[in-house]
Amino acid sequence: MNAYVLGLLTLNSIMIIFALSLNVITGYCGQVSLGHAAFYGIGAYTSAMMAVAGVPFLATIPAAMVLSAIFGYFVGLTSLRVRHDFLAITTMACGFLFLGVVRKSTFLGGELGISSVPPSGLGSLGDTLLAVGSALVVIILSLYIQKNWTGLAFRAVESDEDAARTVAVNPPSYKLLAFCLGTALAGLAGALYVNYARFIVPDTFSFGTSIAVLAMITIGGIGSTFGVCAGAILLTLFPEVFRFLGNYRLLTYGSLLILVMMFIPKGLAGVPAILYRRSSSP
Amino acid sequence: MIYYADLLVNGLALGCLYAMASVGLTLIYGLLRILHIAHAGVFTLGAMIGISLTNLTSSLVIGFTGAICLSMIAGCLMYRIFYERILREPPHVAVLISIGLLIVMEDSFRIIFGEEGITLHNNPFYLKTVDVAGIQLNVVFLALAAIAVITLTGLAYFVNGTRVGIAWRATVSKPLIATSFGVDVIKVRYLAFGIGSMLAAIAGVMVAVMNNLVEPSFGSVVSYKSLAIIVLGGLGNMNGALLASLCLGLAESFGTAFFDSYLDRNAIAALVLIVVLMARPSGFGRGTA
Amino acid sequence: MKALVPPLLRCERLSQSFGGIVAVSDLSLVVEAGELVGLIGPNGAGKTTTLRLMAGIQTPKAGQIYFGAANVTRLATVNRVRMGFATTHQIVRPLRNLSVVENVMLAAGSARTVSAVRSLFQFSKSIEERKARDLLERLGLSAVADKEPGILPLGQLKRLEVARALALDPKIVVLDEPLAGLNQREASTIADLIVDLNRDGLTIILIEHNLSEVLRICRRLLVLDAGSIIANGDPQTVMAQQNVRTAYLGDQIDAA
Numbered sequence: 007m008n009a010y011v012l013g014l015l016t017l018n019s020i021m022i023i024f025a026l027s028l029n030v031i032t033g034y035c036g037q038v039s040l041g042h043a044a045f046y047g048i049g050a051y052t053s054a055m056m057a058v059a060g061v062p063f064l065a066t067i068p069a070a071m072v073l074s075a076i077f078g079y080f081v082g083l084t085s086l087r088v089r090h091d092f093l094a095i096t097t098m099a100c101g102f103l104f105l106g107v108v109r110k111s112t113f114l115g116g117e118l119g120i121s122s123v124p125p126s127g128l129g130s131l132g133d134t135l136l137a138v139g140s141a142l143v144v145i146i147l148s149l150y151i152q153k154n155w156t157g158l159a160f161r162a163v164e165s166d167e168d169a170a171r172t173v174a175v176n177p178p179s180y181k182l183l184a185f186c187l188g189t190a191l192a193g194l195a196g197a198l199y200v201n202y203a204r205f206i207v208p209d210t211f212s213f214g215t216s217i218a219v220l221a222m223i224t225i226g227g228i229g230s231t232f233g234v235c236a237g238a239i240l241l242t243l244f245p246e247v248f249r250f251l252g253n254y255r256l257l258t259y260g261s262l263l264i265l266v267m268m269f270i271p272k273g274l275a276g277v278p279a280i281l282y283r284r285s286s287s288p
Numbered sequence: 289m290i291y292y293a294d295l296l297v298n299g300l301a302l303g304c305l306y307a308m309a310s311v312g313l314t315l316i317y318g319l320l321r322i323l324h325i326a327h328a329g330v331f332t333l334g335a336m337i338g339i340s341l342t343n344l345t346s347s348l349v350i351g352f353t354g355a356i357c358l359s360m361i362a363g364c365l366m367y368r369i370f371y372e373r374i375l376r377e378p379p380h381v382a383v384l385i386s387i388g389l390l391i392v393m394e395d396s397f398r399i400i401f402g403e404e405g406i407t408l409h410n411n412p413f414y415l416k417t418v419d420v421a422g423i424q425l426n427v428v429f430l431a432l433a434a435i436a437v438i439t440l441t442g443l444a445y446f447v448n449g450t451r452v453g454i455a456w457r458a459t460v461s462k463p464l465i466a467t468s469f470g471v472d473v474i475k476v477r478y479l480a481f482g483i484g485s486m487l488a489a490i491a492g493v494m495v496a497v498m499n500n501l502v503e504p505s506f507g508s509v510v511s512y513k514s515l516a517i518i519v520l521g522g523l524g525n526m527n528g529a530l531l532a533s534l535c536l537g538l539a540e541s542f543g544t545a546f547f548d549s550y551l552d553r554n555a556i557a558a559l560v561l562i563v564v565l566m567a568r569p570s571g572f573g574r575g576t577a
Numbered sequence: 578m579k580a581l582v583p584p585l586l587r588c589e590r591l592s593q594s595f596g597g598i599v600a601v602s603d604l605s606l607v608v609e610a611g612e613l614v615g616l617i618g619p620n621g622a623g624k625t626t627t628l629r630l631m632a633g634i635q636t637p638k639a640g641q642i643y644f645g646a647a648n649v650t651r652l653a654t655v656n657r658v659r660m661g662f663a664t665t666h667q668i669v670r671p672l673r674n675l676s677v678v679e680n681v682m683l684a685a686g687s688a689r690t691v692s693a694v695r696s697l698f699q700f701s702k703s704i705e706e707r708k709a710r711d712l713l714e715r716l717g718l719s720a721v722a723d724k725e726p727g728i729l730p731l732g733q734l735k736r737l738e739v740a741r742a743l744a745l746d747p748k749i750v751v752l753d754e755p756l757a758g759l760n761q762r763e764a765s766t767i768a769d770l771i772v773d774l775n776r777d778g779l780t781i782i783l784i785e786h787n788l789s790e791v792l793r794i795c796r797r798l799l800v801l802d803a804g805s806i807i808a809n810g811d812p813q814t815v816m817a818q819q820n821v822r823t824a825y826l827g828d829q830i831d832a833a
Contacts, residue, residue, distance in 0.1 A: 099558035106555020174687035260391030
């Protein structure tokens with residue numbers, strides 16, 4: 007197993023976790039978040055700062071998750087307060103706020119970010135196994151939530167909040183749960199990313215990243231665990247696969263986004279349904 | 289004292305710029321609940337066309353006219369080709385299409401006009417300032433503010449004082465009800481895209497003239513703040529949007545002067561947005577349903 | 578000494594107004610366990626507002642509401658539901674992303690979804706599914722149990738509303754115009770169902786415009802007009818009352 011393949015496996019696992027984390031918030035519970043990169047970033051910065059200070063990597067993971075979840079809780083509170091139309095923009099604002107603070111903060115490394123993060127001590131194979139293992143755990147967790155009572159309640163909240171109340175589902179507490187879970191998992195992805203890249207800069211957590219992760223889940227099929235995994239892998243491998251496009255990569259990315267959303271808005275997970283309908287109509 | 293006056297004027301002018309760039313966005317959001325992020329691309333498109341045409345014909349007037357016409361067409365086409373078919377889909381679909389459009393537009397500008405952008409060959413207005421009561425004011429910035437005030441006042445009169453305008457405003461706030469009153473909602477949509485794009489193009493050309501430069505990521509200055517203005521202004525509420533634009537302009541002007549070491553421009557706008565929303569979850573608008 | 582059992586539902590001098598328009602004025606009513614009470618009145622009398630106050634969707638400007646001995650005037654809807662108070666809605670609101678049986682299962686599983694965090698540990702749905710399917714069978718909806726509500730006709734959606742309310746195991750159900758929009762045969766069927774449910778021990782308040790069915794099945798009538806109760810008694814007596822006829826017919830009828 008050469009380093010390139012291990013690296014690719016690690017990065018894909020991290021992106022799968024990141025995408026599934028947004029899927030809990032947006033896919034299961036219907037809360038559109040355009041600032042999810044901030045929680046990825048909070049997890050990453052927490053892990054990086056602690057690692058640089060000498061804390062062993064594995065110990066930074068729970069800290070990263072908890073800190074992300076705390077901030078996620080507060081952003082979740084805003085989701086309760088503002089009209090649902092405004093949630094997308096409010097979360098986007100939270101993303102920019104995070105970015106703005108981090109860019110200007112010398113404590114957090116400013117524009118240059120944090121570099122020279124010490125290795126975890128697990129070795130490169132160990133790091134990859136950790137990432138892949140974590141991804142598998144998150145996938146199982148994701149499937150579990152989809153099938154259990156939380157998932158059903160989430161779907162009710164997403165469908166119609168007032169109607170959900172009449173079946174004794176309290177929307178605010180479920181929205182908060184979705185945010186806490188989703189952001190904690192994003193924090194996990196962030197911590198793993200730091201270990202993979204060994205340095206982070208503010209730009210890693212820009213609005214573009216928030217959009218990329220949203221694209222992953224929508225292209226893959228919002229709500230569907232396996233669809234989201236497929237979307238994550240697709241968009242992670244995209245720069246590699248389309249390397250030959252060189253100067254026209256961004257153009258292709260944008261065009262792809264438009265075309266996919268226009269013609270298969272339910273994402274890849276919705277394709278079987280489209281094909282089924284086509285084949286069964288006269 | 290002069291310093292504060294300077295910040296004040298700067299802030300108000302900035303607010304006018306944001307207003308021009310954002311009114312369209314507010315209208316579109318109110319009507320269709322679409323976050324038309326690609327509007328920033330129209331802003332840049334206007335600037336690019338305006339500057340190119342002016343360079344070609346040496347006439348700023350032709351540049352302006354061309355920018356306005358082509359931007360209006362572009363805006364309406366965006367609605368017709370991209371948005372109209374996905375109106376029934378969940379909101380994230382429109383957002384991603386719009387972002388995709390913006391990415392395509394910006395990268396196209398980069399490929400066509402180059403990474404560095406284009407400048408005006410002969411710019412008599414560049415860096416020209418005028419002295420008003422001790423404050424140095426950029427001539428173009430002033431002109432922009434003046435044009436903004438004129439067009440926005442005109443628009444305000446239109447939507448508050450004329451029958452067509454009132455119907456339009458009502459449709460933007462409550463599209464479903466308006467249909468049952470016989471209002472042609474489709475026409476209203478095109479009007480929103482058309483006028484919004486026109487205003488954005490005007491603002492774009494003026495900023496390009498002022499800075500003597502327009503480059504591919506030109507729109508990013510305005511884009512995210514425009515979105516904040518939709519929210520702050522209250523759903524589709526034009527008057528609220530104007531007020532919000534001015535407030536945001538002022539906040540940014542004073543904010544960057546005092547807090548520059550802690551937060552960048554976008555973050556200040558973001559903070560204002562979050563704080564205002566916490567206090568008034570419906571924004572400045574009169575809490576329309 | 579006989580202990581007095583408080584009535585299941587008691588509204589005491591409720592008042593509600595919206596920007597100057599009085600919707601409900603000094604309204605008091607009592608419903609005992611086991612009753613099948615009709616709440617009728619002309620359009621604009623305040624029936625829907627009264628329902629909303631009882632359900633907790635709105636808070637009254639004045640007055641109190643009691644479930645049994647508990648004062649629920651300011652209690653949130655979700656909590657009133659947990660106390661055993663269920664309502665159906667005039668404008669049906671099924672959860673469109675869920676199938677019919679899932680809609681009812683959620684209601685049946687209200688104990689599992691009480692706490693968001695604890696719901697994470699609740700996985701098994703077999704009990705609630707069984708209960709939901711039984712209810713759907715009783716309401717004649719078995720054929721569409723696994724379909725999504727979006728395609729169903731109004732009659733079936735109304736029955737889904739009832740199924741959802743019943744799945745909550747309520748002590749008292751308020752049905753808001755369950756017969757509206759149904760043809761005579763459908764309305765009669767549902768009315769019979771309501772009688773059956775009441776016979777099984779469910780306390781029901783029926784808000785309805787369909788007077789022929791209401792008069793047929795309700796044992797007591799409350800008549801609402803201009804925000805207040807103007808009559809309270811058995812159907813025969815109430816409908817003969819002068820003020821009731823005036824309220825409905827709108828002009829003075831000679832007493833003689």
